[in-house]
Each structure stands twice: as structure tokens, then as C-alpha cells.
Amino acid sequence: MSSKPNVKELLIESSCEHNSKKRTPCNAPTPGATSGGCAFEGAQISLFPYADAVHLVHGSMTCLGSSWETRTTKTSWQGRDFTQMGFATDISVNDVIFSGEKKLTGAIAYIVELYAPEAVFVYSTCVTALIGDDIDQVCAQSAEKYGIPFVPVHAPGFVGSKNLGSRLGGEAVFRHLIGTKEPDKVTPFDINLIGEYNVTGDMWQYSHLLDELGIRVLSSLSGDGRVAAIRTAHRAKLNVIVCAKSLVSLTRKMEEKYQIPWISLSFYGKRDTSDGLRSIATALGDPDLIERTNQLIAREEEQLEQQLQPYRVLFAGKKAVLNTGGNKSWSIAAALQDLGLEVVGTSVRKATEDDRTKARKYLGENGVLMMNPGAEQAKLIDDTEAHLLLAGGRSLYTAIKKGIAFIDVNQEKKKSYGGYQGLLNLAEDVKNALENPVFSLVGRKTPWSH
Template sequence: MATKPHIRELLAESACEHNQPKKTACNAPIPGATTGGCAFEGAQIALFPFADAAHLVHGPITCLGASWETRATPTSWPARDLTQVGLTTDTCLNDVVFGGEEKLAVAIDQTITRYHPQALFVYATCVTALIGDDIDKACREAAARHGIPCVPVHAPGFVGSKNLGSRLGGEAILTHLIGTLEPEVTTPFDINLIGEYNVTGDMWQYSPLLEELGIRILSTLSGDGRIAAIRTAHRAKLNVIVCAKSLVSITRKMQDKYGIPWISLSFYGQRDTSAGLLAIADALGDPALIERTQALVAREEAKLGEQLAPYRELFAGKKAVLNTGGNKTWSIAAALQDLGIEVVATAVRKATEDDRAKAREYLGEHGVLMMDPGAEQAKLIDEKGAHILLAGGRSLYTAIKKGIAFIDVNQEKKISYGAYAGLLNLAEDLRHALESPVFSLAGRRAPWNR
């Protein structure tokens, strides 16, 4: 039985408040618009943090090479982290002519025999989807041979954006893994974290707070995740979407199928972290838990206020331009505002309608939402008198030309900015950047050219 998801249904998501009849969906594919990542890359982003699973890309080696190790998603898995092993069938011309299913079957057997994963994800790519290789059949037969879940992921790049690809990865998890195993024990405060990829250890900044409150993370999709845990996700009491609204389909369908309510929140910045913890406690509905959470929030905010006092004095009057994508367009903006920095512009070209609405809410009516940041950011730095640019590495040259400070906040960053402790990390990085003379010196002309 084929398990290909219906793209049209995913684009018309009833749980998205911006989805309306006769209106283009948030992640509808635009012909030729591949900048910013394809659906295949989005599916890998959503599933790759499962370190105890093997991830086999059925396609040309360039598909794996372009997407592998593009972000740091650390794991506490005690055995070998299989995301550090790049696996591909390396589809070539002969496979296009004669079909690649036999080659895929051999690759699956070799992968499972050698690495002994808890599950295997097989990703279709543009080439293998176009020639019609049946990855459903290959996975079904391999699961019967080896006795482990083998999950086909139907997210070839041509179907749409990275955002849609993440949603397709979630569909694969829901179809093939969730509900296939019972947990050994359950608690009244079991939650699933959906869309938390633990980039640079963000999840580890707030998971100890949840643990202190007695809230158990039953499973994650998929930061520091375990295959056995995600298979038991249907027994959670609450689904928590952490920033990544692209996975709203899976939470809506789990509510329909298993009766699990869901909320969406962010753990960036003081305000959102506190509001997130309180929202989880409120959704779980236990008065004692709510009281404990209020006490914890008060304690952490008081401690953080003392630690941030000298930083806020330094940042008074500073303005920032933010050029990143997705939920970071507003979540990092919120963190910057918590530090006393005015965010005068943020890029929303790669954001969903929900992200854009939140960006407008945080920046206010005078903040600029950049649809073409490559062309707009340099001009806005001059017009708004910005002191720092927070963006991906490619924008470093803009900061140097304008002689302002720069911080890389994209997926390549090396330190977490999540939750209370992460806000301190961000404050320290901002201090170093703003006080460093390198940005003003690097952009100067040589003396003989002045």
C-alpha cells in the first residue's frame, strides 16, 4: 500500500488561522523559487536529529552533500550518532534508465546490517521520484526482513519549499511510527515537543526547568529524539509546538486521532520563555503545577534581571536589523527587545503568514518587514541608524561595508540562545560584537585610496 501524502491537503491546513478558501497557502510551491531550501532539505531538518536512526538518501550524492551537516543538532544518545554518517544510494545514469529499486534494497540491507539502527528513514529525491522508484515497497519488504521500522519519506525537492518538506517529514512520522509502541510508564504531565530540533542545544536550556516542575518530555520531534520514544507519542497529555509552525498538521491530526490538545510557543527571550512555561502548566490544568511554575518563573526572572542589568545599560539606545528566516524572524527579535535593543527591521521572505503576523506584533507599526532583505538591509542600516546586523554568514560583508557590528544567528551558529541561560549567551555575544573594533576597521579604505 502506497503512503504518499496528499500535497494539496497539506497546503490547506485547517489548524492554520491564515488558511482561507481561495487563498494561496503559506507553503504553496512557486515555480522556480528554490532559494532557501527545497522540500527534501526540510524533511531532513525535521527528521535528522533522530541520532539512533539511519538516514538513507535515495538519490544522487549531491542531494546528500548539499543538505548534510548544515546545522548542529547535538544528541545525548550514548551510542554512535548515525547522523554523522552520510548514507546515499548515489543514483547514477544507469539507475535512471533501468530503475534504482534493486540498488536501494541492497543499500537498505547493508545499512541495517552494519549500523544496527532503531529505525531507517529512506528519503525520495527529485530524480528517484521522477523515475518512479517504489520506496514504499522497498521499506515494507525491508521492515519484514529486519524487524525494525523502515520509513519512506516522500519529500522530493520539486514538490515545494523547505517549510512544506518539514511538514512531509512529520507526516511520515505520524503514518509509520507514532502509535506503534506503548510506553513503559505514563505520568499526568507527559508532553511531546514538536518542532524542537535542539539546534546548538536550545532544548537543553529549558528541559531542566520542565524536569524541575515535574513535567516529563515523553518524546520530541525531533531534537535529541529517540525512535522508541516517538513511537509512544500518542500517550502524551499535551503537544507543544516549539516555534516551528510548519508541523501544525501533525498536532492537529494527533488531536483528532488521539485526543491530545496542542499549544504553540517559543523559548527565545525572557518574556516568551516565561509565557511558554506558564502556558504548558495552564494547558495541563493542575493547580499545584501552575503554582510551582509561577514560583519558578519569578525566581528565574529575578535572577536573570540581576545578571542582565549591566548589559541593558550597555545596550540602551542600540538598534538592530535582523535577517534570518522562519520563526526566528520574531523569536530572536523578542529576545533582542528583552535586552533593551530596538529591532528596526526583520526579514520575512522565508516566513509563513503566521510568522509575519508575529513579527509585525513584536516590531510594531514602525518596524520594517523585509521581503527582499538582500536589497533592503544595507539601505535600512543607513536609514534607521542601526548599530548591529544579526543574520547568516553571507550578510557579514554588508556589516563590514557599513562599519557596524555583526552576529551570525542562523543554523550555523555555535552557541544556544534559547531560554533564560541562552539570553545571557546572546547578551554576551552582543557585547563582544558591539565593543569589537574589527567591524569599523575592516571596512576602512587603505590610506593610499582615501
């Protein structure tokens, strides 16, 4: 019995709002006109945060050599943080010709002996998938031999996009881990966090609030996650998807198999964070919990407002243009509005219809939804006399030409923007950008430009 998932099924995933409106599958990249990562990267994103498991990449050096230690996902795991380590079989010509399974088996033995992980995830990659190395069998034999879970992950890069890879990662967890262990105890307010990767500690911006409310995170896929916990995930009362549509297929399957309802939300910005907390409480359905949640929200919002006050003074009358993709097109906009900035335009080029609706809702009637931001943003800055452009690095030149402040929204952040307190980090970065003279100085004319 192969554990290989049905890719096609995942691609036409019914719960995916994104796809329901589109004809072509997400994973048809255009040769010579493609950016964005592959399925393997997507699987990395969704599974690597398990810091107590070794993630062994069965493939050649490109897959891991260039990507390990790139993730700022944090963990409270006290053992060695395997997320920040890189393990790869580094297959050679020889392995390509004669199969890499033996090397894989050796690597597993080596890892178990030296690192004693709680589990091992084994990732197939393009070449090892192509040559037909049977990672299912190696994993099954290893699990028997070593008595810990071995999870084969079938997300070689060439099967599709990052998004698909994340689903395949979820699928592997669903097939091999969830439901394989019973929790020590259960509570009426047990939830799973799905798709929260705790990047820059995002999850910790709100997890203490859940604690305070008596809501227990039974398991997480996979931010600050533990293998032992995700094995018990089938006993949760609610699945909470955080900003990650790719894992809807997982929660749907869990709903079918274990009758766990799910909700999708975001903890980005003040309003979203409050809405998110409220949604969880409502979904759990306890009137007292709902009441306490409302009180907590009121308290947190009031405290945040006080802390934001000095920033509001600085940001009064300041206008921002936003050029980024996906759900960031409205979620960052909302957060900026929470800080008191006016968002005069946002990009919806790659957004889904749902994202566009939300963007319109947040920006209001006068907000400009840019379909071709590369061409539109400069004019929009002129027209609105905007003070700040938030976009990817390539748009920096536009900001410099206009002499306005710039924030690279793709730049790797070291501080979280999530939850209530994260908004203060965003505020600080916006303030730093607005006050930084570098943009106008860099744009000044050379003494020899006549």
C-alpha cells in the same frame, strides 16, 4: 496500499495560519528566482535528529553528498550518532535504467548487519521517485525480515519546499511510527515536543526546567529523539509545537485520531520562554503545576536578570536594526529587547500577517517594519543612528559602509540562544559584535582613494 501522502491535502492544511491567508500554494517556486531548500531537505530537518535510526537516502549524490554532517542537532543517545553519518544508495545510470530497488534492498541489508539501528528511514528523492522505485514495498518487506521499523519518507525535492518536506516527514512518522507501541508507564504530565530539533542544544536550555516541574517529555519529533519513544507518542496529554508551523498538520491529525490537544510556542528570549512554560502548565491544567511553574519562572527570571546586568550596562542606549525572515523578525527582536537593546526596525518582507502583527507588538508604534529591507536598512541606520545590524551575510556591506557592528543571523551558531541561559549567549555575541573594531576598520578608506 501506498504510504504516499496526499501532497495537495498537506498544502491546503487548514491549521496552517500562513496558508489560510494566501491563494497560491507555498510550493510554487519561480524558475530562476528561487532560493531555499527542497522537500527532501525539509524531511532531513524534521527526521534526521533521530540519532538511533539510520537515515538512508535513496538517490544520487547531490542530495546527501553535499548535505551530510551539516546539522548541529545534538543528542544524548549513547550509541553511535547516526545523525552525523551519511547513508546513500548513490544510484548509477544503470539503476536509473533498470530500477534502483535491488540496490536499496542491498543497502538495507548492509546497514542492518553493520549498524544494527533501532529503525531505518528510507528517503525517496527526485530521480528515484521519477523512475518509480517502490520504497514502500522495500520498507514493508524489510520490516518483516529484520523486525525493526522501516519508515518510507516520500519527500523527493521536486514536490516542493522545505516546509512541505517537514510536513511530509511528520506524515511518515504519523503513518508508520506513532501508535505502534505502548509506553512503559504514563504520567498526567506527559507531553510531546514537536518541531524542536535541539539545534545547538536549544531543547536542553529548558528541558531541565520541565523535568523540575514534573513535566515529562514522552517523545520528541525529533530533537534528541528516540524511535521507541515516538512510537508511544499517542499516549501524551499534550502536543507542544516549538517554533515550527510546518508540523501543525501532524498535531491536528493526532488530535483527531488520539484526542491530544496541542499548543504552539517558542522558547526564544526571556518573555517567550516564560510564556511557553506557562502555556504548557496551563494546557496541562493542574493548578498546583501552574503555581509551581509561576514560582520557577520568577526564580529563573530573577537569576537571569542578575546575569544580564553587566550586559545591560553595555547595551544601554544601543539601537539595533534587524533584517531577517519569518518568525525571527519578531522573536530575535523580542530577545534583543530582553537584553535592553532598542530595536528600531525589523524586516517583514517575507513575514506572514501574523508575524507582522507580532513584530508591530514588540517594536511598538515607532518601530519601522521594513517591506524592502535591502533598500531601506541603510537609511534607517542613518536616521536612527543605530549601532548594530543583524542580518544575513549579504548585508554585511551595509554595516561596513556605515561603520556599525554586524551580526550574521544566518551564520551557523555553535551555542544555543534558546531558553533563559541561551539569552546570555546572545548577549555575549551582541557584546562581541558591538566591541569589535573590525567593521569600522575594514571600511576605512584605502590610502589611494583620493
